[in-house]
Amino acid sequence: MVGSFAHRVLELLMQLPPSERTRSEAKAIAGLEWPSWEADDDYIALGLDSSATSGFKWKAWKAIERLWLLELPEEVEVEATEQDVKADLRGVPFRGIVDRLDVESGEFVVTDYKSGNAPSPRYQESRLSQVLLYAAAIAESTGRVPTRARLLYLGEKYREVSVEVTPERLDEVTTGLSDTWQAIGHACDVDHFPVDTGPLCGWCPYLGMCDEGQEAVIARSGSLPAGVVPASAP
Numbered sequence: 001m002v003g004s005f006a007h008r009v010l011e012l013l014m015q016l017p018p019s020e021r022t023r024s025e026a027k028a029i030a031g032l033e034w035p036s037w038e039a040d041d042d043y044i045a046l047g048l049d050s051s052a053t054s055g056f057k058w059k060a061w062k063a064i065e066r067l068w069l070l071e072l073p074e075e076v077e078v079e080a081t082e083q084d085v086k087a088d089l090r091g092v093p094f095r096g097i098v099d100r101l102d103v104e105s106g107e108f109v110v111t112d113y114k115s116g117n118a119p120s121p122r123y124q125e126s127r128l129s130q131v132l133l134y135a136a137a138i139a140e141s142t143g144r145v146p147t148r149a150r151l152l153y154l155g156e157k158y159r160e161v162s163v164e165v166t167p168e169r170l171d172e173v174t175t176g177l178s179d180t181w182q183a184i185g186h187a188c189d190v191d192h193f194p195v196d197t198g199p200l201c202g203w204c205p206y207l208g209m210c211d212e213g214q215e216a217v218i219a220r221s222g223s224l225p226a227g228v229v230p231a232s233a234p
């Protein structure tokens with residue numbers, strides 16, 4: 001939720017005229033947004049005490065502030081924020097919310113914020129699939145192909161990760177999307193959903209009913225997360 005709050009403040013900041021996109025304005029927006037944020041059921045459900053609330057605010061503010069380490073907000077030409085894009089990509093109904101659609105030298109640039117740390121170069125390519133799919137959807141729905149897609153990582157290891165949008169890259173991500181779509185359709189048709197264990201099993205909401213996932217978590221960390229009852233327990 002820290003990331004969601006930082007996203008919201010940046011969304012409102014980047015809707016302002018360029019000269020007003022300052023740190024102090026961001027702080028003012030954060031202050032104005034906070035009362036409705038802390039009254040939200042999802043936030044209340046976190047059950048944060050005053051010290052944890054301060055930590056939440058501090059973490060969110062640091063993420064917001066790091067934007068200035070990656071770009072000069074007052075120099076960005078913003079076409080849209082929170083842009084809802086819908087398109088048919090190789091027969092797959094695709095919908096996404098693009099954090100920001102910028103314009104550079106008259107061309108679209110797809111920009112997405114990430115509140116976590118930038119990935120190591122090894123994982124960079126795979127993280128860009130999402131913004132490349134946004135680029136494909138924008139191209140399909142508007143007829144204008146973005147020239148660049150980028151991720152702005154606002155965590156402690158902040159960095160911009162970007163890629164040139166080429167026909168080959170768009171072809172690769174839309175083919176991958178179509179393959180996944182067909183695999184899901186096939187699994188539904190035959191009612192067979194093979195599990196695929198991995199490091200994220202420990203956070204999976206289905207862990208309580210997934211034997212293989214539980215075995216993977218125990219093999220990795222020695223025990224199950226609190227509250228998860230082994231699926232095979234009587």
Ligand code: SF4
Pocket residue numbers: 195196197198200201202204205206207210212213214
């Ligand atoms: S716990 Fe089971 S369902 Fe969840 S991610 Fe792991 S393998 Fe998949």
